[in-house]
Amino acid sequence: xxxxxxxxxxxxxAVRLAKVEVISAYPITPQTHIVERLSDFCADxxxxxxxxxxxxxxxxxxALIGASSAGARSFTATSSQGLALxxxxxxxASGARLPIVLAEVNRALAxxxxxWADQTDSLSQRDTGWIxxxxxxxxxxxxxxxxxxxxxxxxxxxxMVVLDAFFLSHTxxxxxxxxxxxVDRFLPAFNPRFRLNTETPCAFNQLAPPDVYMEMRRSxxxxxxxxxAGFSQMxxxxxxxxxxxxxxxxxxxxxxxxxxxxTSGTITSTSRQLVKELRSRGERVGILKIKLFRPFPAEIIxxxxxxxxxxxxxxxxxxxxxxxxxxQEVKAALxxxxxxxxxxxxxxxxxxxxxxxADLENIYTQVRNQEVPQRESIWAGLHPVPAPELNR
Amino acid sequence: MQLELPDRDYMFPGHVACPGCGAAVxxxxxxxxxxxxxxxxxxxxxxxxxxxxxxxxxxxxxVLHTAFETGGAVASGVRAALDMRGDTQTxxxxxxxxxxxxxIGFQALSGAVERNEDFIYxxxxxxxxxxxxxxxxxxxxxxxxxxxxxxxxxxxxxxxNIVEALVAHRIPYxxxxxxxxxxxLFRKVAKAKAIKGARFLxxxxxxxxxxxxxxxxxxxxxxxxxxxxxxxxxxVEDGLRYTINFFPKGYLVKEYFRLQGRFKHLSEQDLxxxxxxVEEDWKLLRHKAGMS
Numbered sequence: 001x002x003x004x005x006x007x008x009x010x011x012x013x014a015v016r017l018a019k020v021e022v023i024s025a026y027p028i029t030p031q032t033h034i035v036e037r038l039s040d041f042c043a044d045x046x047x048x049x050x051x052x053x054x055x056x057x058x059x060x061x062x063a064l065i066g067a068s069s070a071g072a073r074s075f076t077a078t079s080s081q082g083l084a085l086x087x088x089x090x091x092x093a094s095g096a097r098l099p100i101v102l103a104e105v106n107r108a109l110a111x112x113x114x115x116w117a118d119q120t121d122s123l124s125q126r127d128t129g130w131i132x133x134x135x136x137x138x139x140x141x142x143x144x145x146x147x148x149x150x151x152x153x154x155x156x157x158x159x160m161v162v163l164d165a166f167f168l169s170h171t172x173x174x175x176x177x178x179x180x181x182x183v184d185r186f187l188p189a190f191n192p193r194f195r196l197n198t199e200t201p202c203a204f205n206q207l208a209p210p211d212v213y214m215e216m217r218r219s220x221x222x223x224x225x226x227x228x229a230g231f232s233q234m235x236x237x238x239x240x241x242x243x244x245x246x247x248x249x250x251x252x253x254x255x256x257x258x259x260x261x262x263t264s265g266t267i268t269s270t271s272r273q274l275v276k277e278l279r280s281r282g283e284r285v286g287i288l289k290i291k292l293f294r295p296f297p298a299e300i301i302x303x304x305x306x307x308x309x310x311x312x313x314x315x316x317x318x319x320x321x322x323x324x325x326x327x328q329e330v331k332a333a334l335x336x337x338x339x340x341x342x343x344x345x346x347x348x349x350x351x352x353x354x355x356x357x358a359d360l361e362n363i364y365t366q367v368r369n370q371e372v373p374q375r376e377s378i379w380a381g382l383h384p385v386p387a388p389e390l391n392r
Numbered sequence: 393m394q395l396e397l398p399d400r401d402y403m404f405p406g407h408v409a410c411p412g413c414g415a416a417v418x419x420x421x422x423x424x425x426x427x428x429x430x431x432x433x434x435x436x437x438x439x440x441x442x443x444x445x446x447x448x449x450x451x452x453x454x455v456l457h458t459a460f461e462t463g464g465a466v467a468s469g470v471r472a473a474l475d476m477r478g479d480t481q482t483x484x485x486x487x488x489x490x491x492x493x494x495x496i497g498f499q500a501l502s503g504a505v506e507r508n509e510d511f512i513y514x515x516x517x518x519x520x521x522x523x524x525x526x527x528x529x530x531x532x533x534x535x536x537x538x539x540x541x542x543x544x545x546x547x548x549x550x551x552x553n554i555v556e557a558l559v560a561h562r563i564p565y566x567x568x569x570x571x572x573x574x575x576x577l578f579r580k581v582a583k584a585k586a587i588k589g590a591r592f593l594x595x596x597x598x599x600x601x602x603x604x605x606x607x608x609x610x611x612x613x614x615x616x617x618x619x620x621x622x623x624x625x626x627x628v629e630d631g632l633r634y635t636i637n638f639f640p641k642g643y644l645v646k647e648y649f650r651l652q653g654r655f656k657h658l659s660e661q662d663l664x665x666x667x668x669x670v671e672e673d674w675k676l677l678r679h680k681a682g683m684s
């Protein structure tokens with residue numbers, strides 16, 4: 001049924017449809033609308049879950065580690081400082097092979113206090129062993145949340161559904177909310193191989209000396225590879241039931257493109273508009289939207305970008321001292337090609353600064369007019385800072 | 393003397409605790425009272441090691457090892473999941489050391505108790521970070537040497553009163569217990585098991601390695617802690633009703649202190665001051681129990 005839903009509420013609808021059994025959460029803007037809506041669902045009986053209103057994000061994830069170990073389908077949501085506080089337990093959840101799903105609303109990290117969109121929070125958790133799925137629209141948020149449970153439970157790894165603060169979390173869009181029967185077909189009840197129980201007592205997460213630890217870590221890497229291989233099969237089934245698919249990446253007009261913009265999240269939508277305009281003026285430009293960041297779909301990305309002359313990667317994030325994080329990953333993927341496109345790396349829209357069609361056109365023009373980038377990473381849309389200010 | 397306790401054990405022999413470890417004794421008695429329908433959450437502590445390395449386990453019950461500061465939160469989650477499966481019979485226990493309880497895990501414990509989560513939180517207290525090599529915690533008593541309070545920098549702060557902190561939450565049941573009084577310990581565990589909501593047990597568990605005592609006097613030292621009123625045995629129901637379980641004849645604290653290497657630097661004057669502090673605490677406790 002089509003409904004007009006806020007992005008946050010699309011997450012909550014999916015969690016309801018997934019029949020999550022334990023929710024544990026702590027408030028942080030701009031994630032709060034998700035957990036408020038879930039509170040409503042629990043209060044009015046439309047979701048039968050235990051809801052733990054814990055005293056920190058750290059405890060929110062800790063509680064789910066307990067719940068998931070005991071066999072419950074488990075969910076939380078957070079942002080920014082909250083995700084950073086969870087960091088230790090992000091590693092724990094993947095190491096313990098628990099398919100917890102977390103909705104992460106991309107928000108800038110302080111200081112200064114900033115509640116607006118920025119991907120540095122989730123991308124700086126890239127090595128924690130979580131599947132990461134970036135979303136562009138409200139519909140994609142709902143669908144991806146359902147997919148996240150399916151994928152996570154299939155490979156026994158936790159998964160993060162990532163959406164931009166406000167641009168997506170607080171934006172209302174028409175969303176097709178599927179029926180329970182269809183969702184049940186796609187996502188059967190969680191039935192883990194191992195769970196805490198007194199009939200077959202086992203010890204979980206014990207001391208693991210050097211002679212066993214490495215194999216345990218290898219199994220996580222194998223599970224990530226399985227998640228990558230299983231993603232399209234999962235989407236095949238999803239599209240068979242719901243008629244929609246997104247792809248680990250989505251190439252837009254890339255076939256004959258000389259310049260390809262690589263994007264993620266809501267900047268993709270703005271780029272779609274620019275590409276439409278540029279195409280109407282005869283420019284050979286395309287977009288490669290990256291949805292699946294962990295596991296990283298390097299081979300598909302290579303195939304999509306290899307024929308382009310130039311690639312412009314737009315990062316709403318920065319790894320200080322190294323540059324845009326998507327840029328690093330894409331460059332690493334391309335280096336296996338004998339002939340590869342020239343890569344331009346742009347940092348844009350940090351801390352919620354708007355990235356408009358005009359900004360993107362400016363980026364495109366720079367790329368078209370220069371044979372090679374002038375800098376390792378180019379900061380787009382910076383306000384001019386007077387020299388004395390910088391030198392002080 | 394024959395103890396009036398069940399013969400059945402839920403621990404295998406061959407665990408890797410140090411000789412004379414009070415925490416190993418405490419676990420054995422605890423499980424005798426809890427039985428096999430128990431799920432245990434163990435945040436980082438000596439017992440993370442004592443329980444054994446993969447693929448072996450010392451305990452005959454399911455155990456979830458978890459991060460240092462998460463005992464209260466993880467146990468809340470386990471309880472929630474068991475409840476969702478309709479299993480309200482299994483007892484969930486968080487089993488943590490003093491570092492994981494008084495210090496790094498205090499926030500999660502306080503949160504869980506405020507929410508009145510239905511599990512038993514047990515702190516086995518050996519009065520320092522023993523597993524990492526005897527560093528001071530907020531449970532380390534006034535006067536103690538540790539590896540982070542060496543020489544003249546011996547600890548000059550009081551031990552945090554964890555039971556009173558939890559009583560301030562109006563916790564349904566809180567009690568102290570000692571490995572030297574196993575029948576009292578057993579009774580309190582059985583009582584805690586029958587109560588619904590948050591329950592806290594504070595078990596005094598001597599540590600020969602960290603306290604610089606011979607392993608064979610481990611239980612004796614624990615008994616002396618009770619007999620000197622350094623560690624009184626008492627219980628509090630609903631954060632209101634205090635019951636003192638043992639009234640010692642009143643040994644002097646210096647007899648307890650002199651047997652332990654961790655206190656050997658203390659002067660007569662220091663010991664007199666500690667005697668006064670212990671007497672003040674005892675008076676306060678008696679007052680709360682309506683006895684003054």
